[in-house]
Amino acid sequence: MKSEIFPVKSQDSGNGLSTIEKTVFSDYKYGFVTDIEADEAPMGLSEEVVRFISAKKREPEWMLEWRLKAYRHWLTMKEPGWANIRYPRINYQDIIFYSAPKQKINPKNLDEIDPELKKTFEKLGISLDEQKRLSGVAVDAVIDSVSIGTSFKSQLAELGIIFCSMSEAIREHPDLVKEYLSSVVPLTDNYFAALNSAVFSDGSFCYIPKGVRCPMELSTYFRINAENTGQFERTLIIAEAGSYVSYLEGCTAPMRDEHQLHAAVVELVALENAEIKYSTVQNWYPGDKQGKGGVYNFVTKRGICKGDHAKISWTQVETGSAITWKYPSVILKGDHSTGEFYSVAVTNNYQQADTGTKMMHLGKNTKSRIVSKGISAGFSNNSYRGLVHVSRNAKNARNFSQCDSLLLGDKCGAHTFPYIEVRNNSAVVEHEATTSKIGEDQIFYCNQRGIATETAVALIINGFAKEVMNHLPMEFAIEAQKLLAVSLEGSVG
Amino acid sequence: MNTIEYFKERFDQWQPANGHNGFSAIRQEAFNAFSKLGIPTTKNEEWKYTRVAGLFNQEYQFPPDSLTASVTAIELDGLRLPGHEQANELVFVNGFFSFPLSVIRSADLTVLSLEDAAKNGFSELVEKQFGDSSKYIKDGIHALNTAFVHGGIFIHIKKGLVVEHPVYIYNITDARSANILAQPRSLIHINEHAHVQLVETYITLGPNQSFTNQVMEVTVEQDARLEYYKIQNDGAHTNQVSTTHIRQTGKSYVHTVTISLNGGLIRNNLNLVLDAKYCESHLYGLYFQTGQSHIDNHTVVDNIKPNCLSNELYKGIMNDQSTAVFNGKIFVRPQAQKTNAYQSNKNVLLSDTTSVNTKPQLEIFADDVKCTHGCTVGKLNEDGLFYLQSRGISEKTARMLLLRAYASDIMEHIKPASIRTYVERLIVDRLESDIS
Structure with a gap:
């Protein structure tokens, strides 16, 4: 049953170890291009393109103004160069900023959606019907920027939960969108956030009313599809006082030679006593073994614990993308609020990852915990970059950070850049980091018990990452384990 | 101009x-x-x-x-x-x-x-x-x-x-x-x-x-x-x-x-x-800052050749409005296999107006290495203070004792005796005047 839900479909789960062993030497499995007619914006970026996108999405005037403001600000900004990554300059006039799958009518139920699209999902292993029937997961599938199917909506609506595409939210719930959109990540926050604000095509919107515990995991499948299209999603999750939501985001993308730009913005707002758990499994095309192609993933993710006792938890498993550049952050504004960050980042071949988190302690008695595991193989570079900031008034702040790196091979690099800024003496901040390789004694121990070296390595890597995997929802955890092994293919043994 | x-x-x-x-x-x-x-x-x-x-x-x-x-x-x-x-x-x-x-x-x-x-x-x-x-x-x-x-x-x-x-x-x-x-x-x-x-x-x-x-x-x-x-x-x-x-x-x-x-x-x-090959380096540091002073320690340990050992320990005591920066970089180049590199930065904050910015940074390009870094920022251990006070030691003396012990980790690495005694005296005098 489980294998129906997850994109890794080509193997039967069997026992975990043999799956890993099988997948270790496999190629990227999700590189296929679905042939769907797309409704595209002209290539490049200009005020006209921003207006085109806004018009295409039938947005109200205020939204267009908002986008234009972002666009004008973006023009004044320079692409940042501080991250520990190398890539050729992006020509923003060479990208199609909007591409929507052509839809003649709005589907009322899943049977009405384009059969081609349906096939894509089946290949990915998340057939909507299947999911609807077999699991309690509501899926808001995003193919190339527009939401095409939303399930379980009525069940959620009964509880007052709004789970819809961003464009729908702009039309149907303008007050909520006006209040919260860009309240966590301002338009002017950074280069890619401004770009996203100007041209974002769609994304997910989620609102959990006061005191409601969302009964199912909310999940969105992102997929980059049409050629030359950067995907710019915008996600906004609002958890009212006393509510709880667990949100899953997972990604696969087709094999492509040209670099694809992905600059998403995710904003989370947790009010008093609310809890948001945001889990990501990212498995975009990392480029081939020579480092050709692959997705650029430049993402701004930030949550704010606005009320007291709020909690935001980020869990991520990053195995894909040629370049990953993201720092899911938490602003701990409410007293007694909690922020967590659990991450596994795997880089192989010529992949580059510069990822980490920011924990901004502003309220009193705030707590944060960072567990980051980096695995580098091949010729890749994997960086952890994190900031723990304790402000002057953040009495009794507590932080614990741990970042461990595992190196497989002697051509790869592991880097740690932790920034710790403490302005209050009641704070207790701890940071520790280690870098090591897999011990020969560990391998020997496994060999001795009849476990082949490849299997042993996979076993040890899974053990290394377990602390993070444990924080993923069950369905994701199994998928993530497989992804880990897939992305380390060829570097093991 | x-x-x-x-x-x-x-x-x-x-x-x-x-x-x-x-x-x-x-x-x-x-x-x-x-x-x-x-x-x-x-x-x-x-x-x-x-x-x-x-x-x-x-x-x-x-x-x-x-x-x-x-x-x-x-x-x-x-x-x-x-x-x-x-x-x-x-x-x-x-x-x-x-x-x-x-x-x-x-x-x-x-x-x-x-x-x-x-x-x-x-x-x-x-x-x-x-x-x-x-x-x-x-x-x-x-x-x-x-x-x-x-x-x-x-x-x-x-x-x-x-x-x-x-x-x-x-x-x-x-x-x-x-x-x-x-x-x-x-x-x-x-x-x-x-x-x-x-x-x-x-x-x-x-x-x-x-x-x-x-x-x-x-x-x-x-x-x-x-x-x-x-x-x-x-x-x-x-x-x-x-x-x-x-x-x-x-x-x-x-x-x-x-x-x-x-x-x-x-x-x-x-x-x-x-x-x-086989170089050995030890880096120790102690900073004790008061008033408006600002201390910034930037250290770089660049491991170019294999089999080297480096050990780094920097400790800080911060009071008043002083600020401290620690930036420790360890580079391990691809050929520097079997490197052992350790780094640690610890800070005690005595007042709530000080700031500490610390950035222990590792950049590692070789796989057969043991590298760790750690840093802590906090105040004096309350349990330790309580323990001493419960044995009739005044709070001031207890604080002095704990801070002297904290500093002695670095002091003991000053090998010329006359210099060690001199620095110890400076620190004790400072503690006397700073801790009320």
């Missing part, structure tokens, strides 16, 4: 008069670099937390017109470090080495002016080793030192020489009549099998502002041993950027202790380049 123009004027006045030695090309090149880079601002990642540019808004008398020291030997007597009767004493005044004030007790110790060393017998060494630190530190302040290099020294410890007396280096700035910018420069070569202990300190006379921009470059050869102690306990109107760059070119042992107790703004750059 902006800072660059100000120095340009000084440079133009000064360069022709002093241009007839081997350094004029180097100076010109460094000055070009300085003109391009300027004084670093907080936008420069290496200077993110240290606002040094503001210190250049005032005029410094610079450089002094002549090399004749304005400080007399009698004045110097009151400033000497304990144990000086048994030490070689090297004295810089306003950044220029003073032969008359210096006392060399070890007969085989070679101390020459940089210019003489470049001319007489050591030209090859000077040419090869001078400016090595510029490969690692590429900011305007560092270039400024090189642009005005003059009156520096070259110390040569010849093969097999065990220098029985420690070498004390005094950096004296005479700010009695004007603001002074001093830029001492030294180049030290420790040959095979040689041993030496260096103790360096900084003293400012007078009430005016002083800025010391120092660069020391050291080469340590096969089987040599270097112990280096830096004691910074100057007034609140004194500022310094102090660069110590050590390259280990043979299997050797380096041991450094940096004690920063007082000063306005202090920035220490300590680089250790482990450029041979």
Whole structure:
């Protein structure tokens, strides 16, 4: 049953170890291009393109103004160069900023959606019907920027939960969108956030009313599809006082030679006593073994614990993308609020990852915990970059950070850049980091018990990452384990 | 007039008069670099937390017109470090080495002016080793030192020489009549099998502002041993950027202790380049800051060759509105397999108005290594305090005890006994006055 839900479909789960062993030497499995007619914006970026996108999405005037403001600000900004990554300059006039799958009518139920699209999902292993029937997961599938199917909506609506595409939210719930959109990540926050604000095509919107515990995991499948299209999603999750939501985001993308730009913005707002758990499994095309192609993933993710006792938890498993550049952050504004960050980042071949988190302690008695595991193989570079900031008034702040790196091979690099800024003496901040390789004694121990070296390595890597995997929802955890092994293919043994 | 123009004027006045030695090309090149880079601002990642540019808004008398020291030997007597009767004493005044004030007790110790060393017998060494630190530190302040290099020294410890007396280096700035910018420069070569202990300190006379921009470059050869102690306990109107760059070119042992107790703004750059197999380096540091003072320790351990060991421990005690920055970098190059590198930074905050910014950074390109780093920021352990108080020890005494114990982790690595006792005394006195 489980294998129906997850994109890794080509193997039967069997026992975990043999799956890993099988997948270790496999190629990227999700590189296929679905042939769907797309409704595209002209290539490049200009005020006209921003207006085109806004018009295409039938947005109200205020939204267009908002986008234009972002666009004008973006023009004044320079692409940042501080991250520990190398890539050729992006020509923003060479990208199609909007591409929507052509839809003649709005589907009322899943049977009405384009059969081609349906096939894509089946290949990915998340057939909507299947999911609807077999699991309690509501899926808001995003193919190339527009939401095409939303399930379980009525069940959620009964509880007052709004789970819809961003464009729908702009039309149907303008007050909520006006209040919260860009309240966590301002338009002017950074280069890619401004770009996203100007041209974002769609994304997910989620609102959990006061005191409601969302009964199912909310999940969105992102997929980059049409050629030359950067995907710019915008996600906004609002958890009212006393509510709880667990949100899953997972990604696969087709094999492509040209670099694809992905600059998403995710904003989370947790009010008093609310809890948001945001889990990501990212498995975009990392480029081939020579480092050709692959997705650029430049993402701004930030949550704010606005009320007291709020909690935001980020869990991520990053195995894909040629370049990953993201720092899911938490602003701990409410007293007694909690922020967590659990991450596994795997880089192989010529992949580059510069990822980490920011924990901004502003309220009193705030707590944060960072567990980051980096695995580098091949010729890749994997960086952890994190900031723990304790402000002057953040009495009794507590932080614990741990970042461990595992190196497989002697051509790869592991880097740690932790920034710790403490302005209050009641704070207790701890940071520790280690870098090591897999011990020969560990391998020997496994060999001795009849476990082949490849299997042993996979076993040890899974053990290394377990602390993070444990924080993923069950369905994701199994998928993530497989992804880990897939992305380390060829570097093991 | 902006800072660059100000120095340009000084440079133009000064360069022709002093241009007839081997350094004029180097100076010109460094000055070009300085003109391009300027004084670093907080936008420069290496200077993110240290606002040094503001210190250049005032005029410094610079450089002094002549090399004749304005400080007399009698004045110097009151400033000497304990144990000086048994030490070689090297004295810089306003950044220029003073032969008359210096006392060399070890007969085989070679101390020459940089210019003489470049001319007489050591030209090859000077040419090869001078400016090595510029490969690692590429900011305007560092270039400024090189642009005005003059009156520096070259110390040569010849093969097999065990220098029985420690070498004390005094950096004296005479700010009695004007603001002074001093830029001492030294180049030290420790040959095979040689041993030496260096103790360096900084003293400012007078009430005016002083800025010391120092660069020391050291080469340590096969089987040599270097112990280096830096004691910074100057007034609140004194500022310094102090660069110590050590390259280990043979299997050797380096041991450094940096004690920063007082000063306005202090920035220490300590680089250790482990450029041979089986090198061993230890880096210790203690900073105890009060008032508005600012301490910034930037350390780099660059593992180039395999099988090296480095161990780094920096501890801080922060009070009042003082701020501390720690940035420890460890690089492990691809060929530096079997590196063991450890790094730790600990901070105790005594007041709620201090700030600590710490960034322990690892960059690792080899797989068979053991590297760890850790850092902590917090206040004194409440349980420890309670334990002592419950045994009838007053809170003040209990705090003193705990902090002395905390500092002793570093103190015990100061090997010359007279210096250790002296620094311990300074710390106890500070604790007495600071802890209420």
